[in-house]
Amino acid sequence: MDIREKLDKDKFIVTCEITPPKGTDILHAVKFAEKLKLKADAFNVTDNQRSVMRLSSLALSVALKQRGLEPIMQVTCRDRNRLAIQSDLLGAKALGVANILALTGDHPSSGDHPQAKPVFDLDSVQLIETISMLNTGHTLSGYKLSAPTNFFIGAVLNPFSSNPDLEIIKLKKKSEHGALFFQTQVVYDPAGYIEFIKKIKHLNLKIIAGVMPVRSIKMAEFISKKIPGIKMPESIIEEIRSSSDPHETGKKQVLKIIEKIRPYCDGVHIISSGCEKVIMELLEAL
Amino acid sequence: MIITRSRDYKTILNDIGKFRNVILIGCGRCATSCRTGGIEQIEVMRQKLIHSGKKIIYSNVIEAPCDERLVRAELRKISFTSDDVILSMTCGSGTSVLSDLSSVPVISALDTMFLGAIKRIGVYEERCTMCGDCVLDRTMGICPVTRCSKGLLNGPCGGSCNGKCEVDQERDCAWNLIYENLKKFDRLDLLEDYFQPKNFSRIIRPQKITDKDGYKGKT
Numbered sequence: 001m002d003i004r005e006k007l008d009k010d011k012f013i014v015t016c017e018i019t020p021p022k023g024t025d026i027l028h029a030v031k032f033a034e035k036l037k038l039k040a041d042a043f044n045v046t047d048n049q050r051s052v053m054r055l056s057s058l059a060l061s062v063a064l065k066q067r068g069l070e071p072i073m074q075v076t077c078r079d080r081n082r083l084a085i086q087s088d089l090l091g092a093k094a095l096g097v098a099n100i101l102a103l104t105g106d107h108p109s110s111g112d113h114p115q116a117k118p119v120f121d122l123d124s125v126q127l128i129e130t131i132s133m134l135n136t137g138h139t140l141s142g143y144k145l146s147a148p149t150n151f152f153i154g155a156v157l158n159p160f161s162s163n164p165d166l167e168i169i170k171l172k173k174k175s176e177h178g179a180l181f182f183q184t185q186v187v188y189d190p191a192g193y194i195e196f197i198k199k200i201k202h203l204n205l206k207i208i209a210g211v212m213p214v215r216s217i218k219m220a221e222f223i224s225k226k227i228p229g230i231k232m233p234e235s236i237i238e239e240i241r242s243s244s245d246p247h248e249t250g251k252k253q254v255l256k257i258i259e260k261i262r263p264y265c266d267g268v269h270i271i272s273s274g275c276e277k278v279i280m281e282l283l284e285a286l
Numbered sequence: 287m288i289i290t291r292s293r294d295y296k297t298i299l300n301d302i303g304k305f306r307n308v309i310l311i312g313c314g315r316c317a318t319s320c321r322t323g324g325i326e327q328i329e330v331m332r333q334k335l336i337h338s339g340k341k342i343i344y345s346n347v348i349e350a351p352c353d354e355r356l357v358r359a360e361l362r363k364i365s366f367t368s369d370d371v372i373l374s375m376t377c378g379s380g381t382s383v384l385s386d387l388s389s390v391p392v393i394s395a396l397d398t399m400f401l402g403a404i405k406r407i408g409v410y411e412e413r414c415t416m417c418g419d420c421v422l423d424r425t426m427g428i429c430p431v432t433r434c435s436k437g438l439l440n441g442p443c444g445g446s447c448n449g450k451c452e453v454d455q456e457r458d459c460a461w462n463l464i465y466e467n468l469k470k471f472d473r474l475d476l477l478e479d480y481f482q483p484k485n486f487s488r489i490i491r492p493q494k495i496t497d498k499d500g501y502k503g504k505t
Contacts, residue, residue: 077436082483104443107435107453118436125440126483140483162448166465169477170441177480185444228447 002070003042003099004152007181007206013041013267014286015072015183015208016279018064020045020055026063032276033069039283042070044101044183044269048079051111058088058097065096072154073097076105081121082130082140089134093149101154101183102127102174125173128153132178155179157207159196160189160231168200181206183269188232188253190260197264209265211257213250213278217241251278255285287403288316288377289410290323290396298373299338301393305371308335309364310345311384313376318347320410322396323375331375331395343370351380357387366390418489424476426467431484433460439481 006013016036018029033043043064047057061071073092075085089100104124108116122130130140137148155174161167171182182205187193197207214220220240224232236253243249258268268286272279302308310328317323325347332342344364348356351374361384370390374381378398385392400412415432421439422429431437435453442461445452449462468474 104436104438106445109435109453120436120438121486122483123436123438123440123481124443125480129480156444158444161446163442163446163462163465165474166442166461166477169474172478173440173480228450228452229444 002152003072004180006041007266010266012262013208014039014283015042015044015267015269016040016283017044017046017269017271018060019049020057020060022052022054024055026055026060029060030063030067033064034067036279036283037069039286040270041267042072042099044072044074047074047076047103047105048111049074049106051078051106051108051113051116053112058092058095061092061097062095070099071097072099072101074101074103075127076103077120077122077124077127078105078108079116079119081119085122085127086130086134086139089131089149089151090145093134093151098150099152099154100131101156102131102179103156124155125170125177128155128174128179129177135178152180153178154181154183154208156184157182158185158229159187159193160185160229162229164196164199171200171205172203175203175205181208181266183208184210184265185229186210186212186271187257187261188230188236190257192231193261194264206266207264208267208269209258209261210269210271211254212271212273213254213275213282214240214246215250215275215278216246219273247278251281251285254282258286287319287401287410288379289320289399289402289412290317290377291399292322292327293395293397295334298393298395299335302335302340302371302373305340305369305391307341307343307367307370309343309366309370309372309390310335311351311360311372311374311376311380312345312347313351313380314347314349317376317380317396319404321408323347327375331373335373348376348380351376352383354383354387357383361387416489417484418493419485421481424479424481425464426471426473426476428460428464428467430460430464433458433463439484441477 003013018033045057045061057073061073064071102124108118131151131153133140134149135151137145157171158167187209217240220237223230239249240246270279270282312323312328328345332345348360350356366389372384372388372392373395374384374392375395381394401414402410402412405411412432417431430439435451442459446459449459451457451459468476
């Protein structure tokens with residue numbers, strides 16, 4: 001059963017994030033995913049995340065698929081125009097990738113090639129529309145494909161947006177244009193999350209809540225100060241600060257958050273930012 | 287207003303290279319307004335070049351160096367030799383026109399930055415990308431193509447936070463500005479419309495427009 005069927009049948013799913021290597025050796029990433037195979041339903045493969053150039057999301061997604069794992073291929077609008085994106089999507093479909101997470105993408109100025117030309121020929125809503133067109137057997141410009149694709153389209157939403165009205169308007173557009181599941185910005189404030197989800201309950205969206213265990217006080221401070229759009233309550237930071245084992249505390253915090261938000265989501269998405277051990281432990285504990 | 291910025295003097299001097307005689311041409315409109323190619327800046331450049339051992343054989347501010355008619359008339363006043371070079375203190379358009387019509391090489395003293403607004407003396411902000419497909423009627427005059435760092439058309443990205451842009455915390459998020467403006471005029475309904483991807487076939491470069499034939503791009 002793939003994640004589309006599981007979500008359709010209201011089964012709670014767990015997804016993990018896999019970052020492609022900065023190089024050509026994909027074995028490590030693939031082996032890591034294989035270790036999690038029994039616990040995780042699918043693996044999000046990032047697309048030059050934070051505008052740092054890495055091996056393509058398409059290549060690693062296909063490698064996972066070939067080993068019987070289920071990838072969610074992330075596609076951003078930053079690096080490719082509408083021709084390149086559609087071409088990669090057709091390639092992904094031909095090689096067995098079924099799930100796409102459509103994102104805007106970070107601006108190149110924050111990455112490792114700040115001189116790069118930002119493409120953004122499409123925005124995330126237009127990207128979702130493009131994938132929907134491919135699913136109907138047409139290109140974005142209306143030409144017929146030899147066969148339609150059948151992508152399960154996902155998008156992102158931020159329950160902690162500083163402008164919730166605007167966030168809701170945009171996520172409605174994403175949903176209207178074909179997004180069927182939504183992964184959220186990471187949650188540290190369950191009450192804030194639940195308040196937002198209640199506001200959009202009438203839209204009947206499949207929501208996969210993002211979680212990311214904090215592993216050190218440095219990490220907690222970095223997230224709370226430097227990453228726009230993440231709301232981290234002071235209590236989380238304080239717990240980590242006073243802990244003798246921040247790694248363990250961070251894991252417990254996430255488990256507690258998941259327990260609270262579980263009735264308000266259809267699954268969780270675990271982001272580890274490089275620490276595989278904590279993902280393993282979290283999956284064991286779930 | 288075309289906003290320009292002076293290039294580094296060492297680079298300019300290097301570009302002038304072996305040419306001994308320099309003709310300085312400024313712009314009476316945009317480059318005068320943003321203080322990069324007006325009478326004062328021409329004089330400063332003249333002094334610097336003399337100090338660097340160059341001879342200034344002619345200098346003038348042309349009212350609009352992007353107008354071929356004015357440039358042609360101006361260049362007729364100068365008798366060029368093979369030792370001459372024109373240093374253009376105008377935008378890229380002015381420099382191109384000078385180059386098209388001149389019998390000697392033309393070097394640009396300015397970088398052309400953007401089409402923008404003068405906020406006050408010395409402070410300029412980009413306002414228009416000249417995309418040939420205006421959306422300002424749907425966004426209460428705030429251009430997302432220009433003022434959103436990613437040029438997004440269907441709302442802000444996840445990097446928008448407290449009304450600021452992910453690229454620079456000092457920069458306003460265009461979509462937040464649009465939201466506030468639409469709210470003020472009770473037109474938030476406009477935000478719900480889907481914006482199609484931009485039609486870049488409208489601006490196949492280089493563009494040409496003639497009064498007689500109208501717009502030459504595909505629409």
